[in-house]
């Protein structure tokens with residue numbers, strides 16, 4: 291598996307200027323589209339079809355006859371898991387995949403998952419049919435009432451804020467230029483989804499032979515940090531008494547995790563993984579100071595904000611006025627966020643991996659003189675780390691025999707089952723963060739658009755990319771319901787993607803209750819214990835939904851049964867090769 295930061299969408303045209311071309315016999319533009327996607331390395335085509343897909347369906351049927359393997363069509367019967375699967379596939383491989391949805395309404399269904407992909411900088415080539423343009427005159431002209439009712443004045447308008455580029459293919463002759471541009475826009479940093487509309491008339495347009503360049507026409511730009519600013523950052527670090535790194539997404543690239551570990555170790559810097567979207571820093575490392583900046587922020591005199599949109603909550607805690615804030619990232623000031631007031635005294639634009647290693651190099655010359663001071667700091671950090679880990683474990687162990695089961699005890703036990711081979715998608719909350727593997731690329735958590743329902747689909751996409759890995763999705767009962775579970779279980783069975791889904795079933799939206807308590811600590815809800823709009827009772831036998839799709843399902847109510855149930859479920863996944871779901875009845879807050 292490669293990290294996202296290390297992959298590029300094709301190598302671009304050869305620099306010697308050679309223009310190798312590939313010819314293909316096709317009958318129409320839809321066939322040419324799939325041929326071109328295959329040539330550009332697209333392996334999967336996640337789709338939920340409609341009448342707009344006529345020529346695409348026909349083109350796939352031809353490819354099947356021809357024994358052409360890629361792109362493989364994957365039917366995902368809802369757009370939320372569809373986009374989430376493409377998202378998950380990218381998280382695991384760093385390679386963009388293609389998806390297609392049904393005109394405007396399919397786009398609308400997938401929009402929330404696409405907003406997630408946008409905020410998480412995930413490149414997805416999302417195509418959509420467009421209602422037939424003509425009322426007569428073409429085999430593709432309108433022939434159903436929906437073709438009038440489904441047309442929009444501006445189909446892409448609903449998602450333009452969340453894609454980097456959108457276009458409607460006007461003629462088959464544009465195909466290569468348009469697809470190459472779409473993929474290049476998606477993969478150019480900061481990456482993100484793009485949207486291509488494909489009218490039926492264009493898809494059906496007859497063609498006989500197409501000739502495409504063997505390589506995409508764009509070499510993608512790279513960004514390198516400003517070395518003068520790197521030097522300034524290094525000097526600030528050398529002088530710092532208590533530097534602190536806060537990150538949420540450094541693990542986006544595995545190389546950045548390695549660079550972070552190196553810098554933290556060399557300089558004795560504490561690292562906070564705040565609202566992590568990835569495995570950013572090994573939880574077992576003595577410089578790992580946990581998941582909340584609150585207790586350390588005021589003490590820090592140099593704060594490195596590394597690939598982190600929200601480094602602290604200003605209405606709760608603030609850095610010291612004299613602290614220097616350094617923001618690092620490919621888009622360090624988050625140009626697509628309307629409001630983001632975190633100061634940046636020194637801004638370092640570039641791949642975090644490169645920025646951090648350059649800083650480590652720049653500090654190396656001066657470290658010798660500071661070694662004694664750094665050693666003291668390392669010892670202090672090690673102590674804070676040990677206390678923090680002990681706190682997590684103590685909280686979980688204390689609740690070991692509680693019935694209903696305590697969520698922290700669930701995470702503690704899930705952790706005991708993890709191996710280097712496991713990949714976890716966590717869409718539930720914080721109790722899983724401490725218990726993640728130490729390896730980059732092994733843990734993924736909700737992107738910061740906060741769309742719930744992403745986790746199950748993303749886990750399926752990850753499993754599709756990594757069939758030999760054990761994939762576990764940890765979700766709340768709310769998240770599970772949002773994920774369109776029947777569509778996900780269907781895909782798991784149809785495409786042989788055996789994953790384990792663990793539902794932390796607390797029969798409510800705890801997050802909504804907590805928000806109500808925070809805003810109205812002495813309010814009606816807090817005083818009466820009634821939280822309308824936040825309950826999910828009576829709960830359901832979610833395990834039976836999994837069974838309905840050929841999976842293994844079990845309801846777990848007894849804390850002593852957690853380990854045996856996890857073993858049974860993992861056996862079903864790894865030996866019987868079928869999906870499994872544990873419906874764990876947790877405390878109802």
Ligand SMILES: Cc1ncc(C[n+]2csc(CCOP(=O)(O)OP(=O)(O)O)c2C)c(N)n1
Pocket residue numbers: 402718719740741742743765766767768769770772796798799800801802
């Ligand atoms: C699509 C969508 N709708 C609503 C929300 C608001 N929301 C945030 S957390 C949450 C509750 C999630 O419930 P659950 O998965 O059971 O986790 P819990 O809060 O109980 O730990 C909701 C509804 C959201 N984030 N996304």
